[in-house]
Amino acid sequence: MKCGSNSDRQGCKNNQNEALKLKLVAIVSILMTSMIGVCLPLFSHTIPALQRDTNLFVLVKAFASGVILATGYMHVLPDSFDCLMSDCLPENPWRKFPFTTFVAMISAILTLSIDSYAMSCFKKKKLENGDGNDGDCVQNNAKIESQNGHVHGEVFKCDGKGSQLIRYRVVAQVLELGIIVHSIMIGLSMGASDNPCTIRPLVAAICFHQLFEGMGLGGCILQADYGMRMKSTLVLFFSITTPFGIALGIGLSNVYSENSPTSLIVVGLLNACSAGLLNYMALVDLLAYDFMGTKLQNNIKLQSWAYLAVLLGAGGMSIMAIWA
Template sequence: MATTTPSLLNHFSISFFLILSIFTPQALSQSNNECTTASSSSCNDKAAALPLKIIAIVTILITSLIGVSAPLFTRSVKALHPDRNLFVVVKSFAAGIILATGFMHVLPDSFDMLSSSCLEDNPWHKFPFTGFVAMLSAIVTLMVDSLATSIYSQKCNTGGGVLIPEAGSVGSQLMRYGVIAMVLELGIVVHSIVIGLSLGASNNTCSIKGLIAALCFHQMFEGMGLGGCILQAEYKLFKKMVMVFFFAVTTPFGIALGIALSNTYKENSPIALISVGLLNASSAGLLIYMALVDLLAADFMGQKLQGSIRLQLKSYVAVLLGAGGMSLLAKWA
């Protein structure tokens, strides 16, 4: 893949995390207008919560590595080669998980935060900011997706000949897979840091125990979806390792950050609710767009699935199972 596409996406990623770094310190600071919650629960035990958080860091790191790395070794397994039908079905299952993550986990969290009674009535209760930001995020993702593809295509032109690579060519497919993998990882990394931060800052042992199991399942299968995209992009070994590393460490990093800031982070303070709520909304828009447009629609409207009704039905079942399983986890996480 040409360096133009990664360069554009890298600039976009740097800008996004620059914004994140501006909002995060404010969200972690105590506020005079802090909204206090009800009486403390018997589950709140800081000393007992710390070992659980350490366990969470280790187990989530391991399951994340397993999930994102597993597809990268499937080339040696004939039945799971990207050209095989089974790979398409597994990828559909993972896409269903990513779709449900956006709709059932990240988006509802944003709605809850930005409609909290801890926020002022004007403007937060007068306008649906979650839907608006998610919509803008989906549009921006489309822009990055489209512009990166166009710039790469123009760089591939030679002398005034072909304007864009042939739609079905190997180069065109690899370019699309590369853009998809990088944009998808950006969205996953953002919401992984946020959920890790929330777990690390919490001292509720009752909720942490359920969250560990839920997040392990979540990270493993979400990692499988990302790993499949990385595999299809056919990156060089170093780039694969970098992308695997960042996916695997973001949630544990968020947990460690939450532990370090557990004395100052107040999840019900207005600034924390606003900044984390807006980040969740933007992440939800990105994940929903990627799952529907670049993963599901691209495969289901592609030649392979269009040529086999039976394979389509299997893939539909896989999508429903993935989305259903992740939706069920919304009861605990």
């Protein structure tokens, strides 16, 4: 590997014309696969077995959550290590301090803070406005019993449904942010490469990756219960991000080098941020939230099948790390 130039696979020469054809095929196929993956859960309401509260939907969501978890640990994190531990970077400080894990840790903490502050702000705004449309806190006239007698007044009755909806919406938006960062990096690297032997296996691998990752994101968007405009926006951004990255890489191929020190540092740090975000979201907001919820806690058999679904999703995505 030469520092300052795009790496070549041994035994396979660069071919700019053939590589460009493969990139154009990749743009179309990845765009279509991404749209199919993210839209599948959104149209699941037309299939009775895939309604949001059914056991099958729970298993599909567990499978998709496993895919997202493996994406963070098996794809994004190793990519960051490869960049920040590269021989093209000076030994001090890049190979003397584990920047990848440090940045991923900080990213996870920041994701937690965004998650927490967003929930607090939404709840506070609802209380100030007395808005009970989502079932979070409904302002009603009520009679409060006390030891000394009866007191009449206005109180807030909270049933938790609105709070749950807010959480789903925060999860959907933050998760999409992490996926978009990583998707741009994948597309940029592919678009800047002129090696057909590098691009060819990536096309199929990224298509499968986007399909299953899109299913996970689509499930979160479905639970967030957005209006059509917001749903369309989230679907569009997820679908076009990787193709946009490829197109950007093609446009910058003459000036962008994936092995230049600047590129390695920027891509490595962004991937580390994305890894921390995805790992937190998969473990805390998706898996832990569902597995500690009432539905799975009250059904040990379903819980066991859900664990198997997580392992299948994570295992399948881990195997894809061989090619992408």
